[in-house]
Amino acid sequence: MPRNNRMQDREEKRNLIIDAAQQLFLREGYEATSMTRLANAASIAPNTIYWYFKDKDDVLIAVLDRELAARLADYLKQSFTDMAARLLWVVHQLELVSPLVSTVHARALLAPAIQVWHEQFHRLIEAMLRVELEAAGIAANHLETVMNIWVFTIEGLLTHPLSASQKQQICQTLSLGIPQQTSVRTN
Amino acid sequence: MPRNNRMQDREEKRNLIIDAAQQLFLREGYEATSMTRLANAASIAPNTIYWYFKDKDDVLIAVLDRELAARLADYLKQSFTDMAARLLWVVHQLELVSPLVSTVHARALLAPAIQVWHEQFHRLIEAMLRVELEAAGIAANHLETVMNIWVFTIEGLLTHPLSASQKQQICQTLSLGIPQQTSVRTN
DNA sequence: ACCTGAACACCGTTCAAGT
DNA sequence: ACCTGAACACCGTTCAAGT
Numbered sequence: 001m002p003r004n005n006r007m008q009d010r011e012e013k014r015n016l017i018i019d020a021a022q023q024l025f026l027r028e029g030y031e032a033t034s035m036t037r038l039a040n041a042a043s044i045a046p047n048t049i050y051w052y053f054k055d056k057d058d059v060l061i062a063v064l065d066r067e068l069a070a071r072l073a074d075y076l077k078q079s080f081t082d083m084a085a086r087l088l089w090v091v092h093q094l095e096l097v098s099p100l101v102s103t104v105h106a107r108a109l110l111a112p113a114i115q116v117w118h119e120q121f122h123r124l125i126e127a128m129l130r131v132e133l134e135a136a137g138i139a140a141n142h143l144e145t146v147m148n149i150w151v152f153t154i155e156g157l158l159t160h161p162l163s164a165s166q167k168q169q170i171c172q173t174l175s176l177g178i179p180q181q182t183s184v185r186t187n
Numbered sequence: 188m189p190r191n192n193r194m195q196d197r198e199e200k201r202n203l204i205i206d207a208a209q210q211l212f213l214r215e216g217y218e219a220t221s222m223t224r225l226a227n228a229a230s231i232a233p234n235t236i237y238w239y240f241k242d243k244d245d246v247l248i249a250v251l252d253r254e255l256a257a258r259l260a261d262y263l264k265q266s267f268t269d270m271a272a273r274l275l276w277v278v279h280q281l282e283l284v285s286p287l288v289s290t291v292h293a294r295a296l297l298a299p300a301i302q303v304w305h306e307q308f309h310r311l312i313e314a315m316l317r318v319e320l321e322a323a324g325i326a327a328n329h330l331e332t333v334m335n336i337w338v339f340t341i342e343g344l345l346t347h348p349l350s351a352s353q354k355q356q357i358c359q360t361l362s363l364g365i366p367q368q369t370s371v372r373t374n
Numbered sequence: 375a376c377c378t379g380a381a382c383a384c385c386g387t388t389c390a391a392g393t
Numbered sequence: 394a395c396c397t398g399a400a401c402a403c404c405g406t407t408c409a410a411g412t
Contacts, residue, residue, distance in 0.1 A: 031297060045397050106293035110218060145356045152343025169332045177364030232378050
């Protein structure tokens with residue numbers, strides 16, 4: 001079956017480029033990694049990359065998709081004592097790839113394809129947060145508000161260099177302070 | 188006094204370039220505004236900009252400094268009913284220049300000068316928040332934690348497209364939920 | 375002191391030509 | 394189908410030359 005073999009070869013070579021891209025994007029940054037540099041790392045001519053990817057952003061999306069899949073698989077294997085612990089784990093995972101997080105935020109403003117990826121990523125995270133907050137007993141009429149506060153917290157913890165104890169205290173304060181079953185008027 | 192006149196002329200022309208830069212950075216974005224485009228808008232040759240500014244990031248810093256001074260002057264004129272109102276006003280002001288906010292976040296990773304500006308800006312905002320939170324009766328041992336939560340909230344509200352009522356509810360929930368005089372153990 | 379035309383080094387991307 | 398050398402258009406910035 002030549003079709004299958006061909007396709008597999010192609011997928012393998014594509015993955016080698018993604019490997020090199022991920023290393024360079026994390027180590028040197030997306031902007032600092034020129035297509036020439038990436039091609040050298042993958043031992044091919046610069047324009048050969050365009051046989052496997054539409055453009056530079058398409059390479060970034062491939063790196064992101066592969067990494068997201070791996071982290072989601074990790075996430076499902078974990079078990080957490082409470083909401084604060086769950087959040088801190090997620091923040092820590094994102095910190096390990098923080099240059100990619102920054103790059104997505106920066107490129108989302110310039111490249112529509114990255115913006116689409118970013119929005120889809122947010123919808124995923126928000127959906128997962130909703131499930132957990134509902135299970136934790138947050139009142140339905142507060143679900144969106146509380147979820148947004150946790151999203152802000154994840155992003156805040158990620159972009160600000162705080163000590164571990166400061167991070168923990170922030171999560172703790174939010175866990176205690178956010179209303180559970182009590183009702184507050186909405187306008 | 189020729190010295191004074193000369194200096195004033197120079198300052199005036201510099202300001203014209205900053206005017207053009209601010210308009211273009213807000214309307215088209217920083218990256219999309221090439222030095223050639225900026226020079227055309229200011230009716231000068233591209234390289235003439237380098238007589239007034241060190242490089243492109245230096246132009247950005249000039250725009251930021253001038254805008255920040257103007258907004259701070261506005262802020263001091265305002266009077267607010269409570270912490271939530273104060274925060275929502277600040278968020279609204281930042282929304283008016285949101286392309287600049289995004290640009291600072293993106294460039295801070297690549298240009299040390301922008302990173303320095305960003306850090307100084309954060310120190311300023313945090314100091315102002317501390318003053319207000321202390322006046323609002325937040326316990327001293329929670330000041331840093333609560334301040335960080337408000338910083339996260341400002342940034343979150345700024346980067347996520349939420350309805351006015353959602354924004355208000357988030358600020359309200361945080362105002363009510365955050366501990367005031369009660370003490371919580373720290374580790 | 376101030377301004378410019380021309381050039382430089384670099385970038386992502388394209389294209390014609392090879393196998 | 395896959396790969397490449399050469400070229401293209403663009404970028405921020407520099408430099409020698411003018412006033």
